[in-house]
Amino acid sequence: MSLGVQVAKADEMDKWFRDFKQTASPTQLYAFLWALPKGGDLHNHLSGAGYSEWWYDIATDQTRNGGYQYYTKVKINQCLGYGANEYGAGRQLLLFKTIQASTYRGLTRCQQQEYKKMEALSEDEKQGFLNSIRLDKDYEGRNEFFEAHWSRLNELPANPHVIAYILLKNMQAFGNEGLQYLETQVGVRGKLKADGSRYTPEEALAILTTMLDSEEAQATGVTVKFQYTVLRFAPSAEDDLRWVYGFIDRHRDSYVGINFAGREDNDKGYPLRFLPVLRELxxxxxxxPLAIHAGEVDEPNRHVRDTLLLGAQRIGHGLNTITDPDTLLLMRHGPYLIEINLISNHLLEYTEDYSNHPFGEYLRTDIPVALSTDDRGMWDSTMTDEYYIAVNEFNLSWQELISLGENSLKHSFLPETDKQQALATYRQRLAEFTRAIINNHTDMATDMPAKRQFICRYQPDLCHQG
Incomplete structure (x- = not known):
């Protein structure tokens, strides 16, 4: 197709989309965005990306979870002798903490009576478990998320067979809504066998890569690469980073980058802590490549600037970059990208309202941005939900909309040849989609209950419009 034809098609699609936004019902807009080809999800915590139902399904399916039996806590007995030996102070009072059979066997009789086999849960108990690992109440926020959700999952993510299943389910779900690349954060140290002994990191990685090579995974059409995450405020973070560097260097076919994660309001994880060890490595x-969480905090600070000094090519969240004019200027026109997580930032109360999010300012002052899902299982959301909010709240033009997918692939950590191929594939898919839209040949039907569930939660006043 000649450049002139491409420009004409782009202009035609821009007008079509402008008119469509003015007349479409919520479900029509959602259906369009579901069908839209999407690039990559660059900010995805795999252990936070599993929907509650997926965790329950794999925890109770020993034919797929490696033969593990799981128990979850359904009552508090106030047993004598509780203390730091069981998961740390205070965590003994948390319902729906999940453990594997090898751990269960090591508990006292009183402690065992607090737990139930996952498959033996009553319907109310099962619903309680499902609700316990997603933010489904207005009064829940970042403390519930950071302090309780991960503690409840507990030993489930320590099983690499379980994580491989969560990976497959994500690939299938993302493939259904048109995503072509997933760069997810997943670790392989400290994984537990059914008897409580540990896998080597190489054994755990082999289970994940076997899943990626499976027919089920290949059928999704989603390409997956891994990042390794370092918990930024851990006392051992520097040594952890040294280990991660060596491990990734040996497994560059699977791992393409490093991330630092953890609450930024814990000052022990301040960015410049890692400058000496990164220079050493x-x-x-x-x-x-480095893609590092920064700016996911309430107060103005210079964490984003300091994170760029660490060598980061991408900034995760970047919310408070808006408070640092010098860094804003530095980031205009690239080469750095901000990974935008609209739903996460709102549910964790970093933005009071979507209209307060700096996404629009970044986008329209030429700071590269891409949408991502963060811990989507705990938000019960999709990439299409992120797109829907972006279009609805920020009135995106067609060119702005498709730039999000383009940026996600341009700033991926794929090897250069693979990146160019991914971009070519994305542009081809987008061209076919655009032609079908202009010629009115696109079937944008999607799962109506899923669409209505999100729209009614996000826009209850518009729910009745269909």
Whole structure:
């Protein structure tokens, strides 16, 4: 197709989309965005990306979870002798903490009576478990998320067979809504066998890569690469980073980058803590890309600038970059990208309202941005939900909309040849979609209950419009 024809098609689609937004019902807009080809999800925590139902399904299916039996806590007995030996102070009072059979066998009789086999839960108990690992109440926010959700999952993510299943389910779900690339954060240290002993990191990684090579995974059409995450405020974070560098260097076919995660309001994880060790490691290893959480905090600070000084190519969240004019200027026109997580930032109370989010300012001052899902299982959301909010709240033009997918692939950590192929595939899919829209040949039907569930939650006043 000649450049002139491409420009004409782009202009025609821009007008079509402008008119469509003015007349479409909520479900029509959602259906369009569901069908829209999407690039990549660059900010995805795999252990936070599993829907509650997926966790329950794999926990109770020993034919797929490696033969593990799981128990979850359904009552509090106030047993004598509770303390730091069981998961740390205070965590003994948390319902729906999940453990595997090898751990259960090590509990006292009193403690065992607090737990139930996952498959033996009553309907009310099962619903309680499902609700316990997603933010489904107005009064729940970041403390519930950071302090309780992960503690409840507990030993489920320590099983690499379980994580491989969560990975497959994500690939299938993302493939259904048109995503072509997933760059997810997943670790392989400390994984537990059914008897409580540990897998080597290589054994755990092999279980994940076997899943990626399976027919089920290949059928999704989604390409997956991994990032390794370092918990930024851990006392051992520097040594952890040294280990991660060496591991990724040995497994560059699977791992493409490193991330630092953890609450930024814990000052022990301040960015410049890691500058000396990163300089040490860059003298020892070929370059490993960095995509680091920064600016996911309430107060103005210079964490984003300091994170760029660490060598980060991408900033996760970047909310408070808006408070640092010098860094804003530095980020205009690239080469750095901000990974935008609209739903996460709202549910964790970093933005009071979507209209307060700086996404529009970044987008329209030429700071590269892409939408991502963060811990989507705990929000019970999809990439299409992120797109729907972006279009609805920020009145995106067609060119702005498709730039999000383009940016996600341009700023991915794929090897250059693979990146160019991914971009070519995305542009081809988008061209076919655009032609079908203009020629009125696109079937945008999607699962109506799923669409209505999100629209009614996000726009209850418009729910009746269909």
């Amino acid at each position: 860059r003298n020892q290893y070929p370059a490993i």
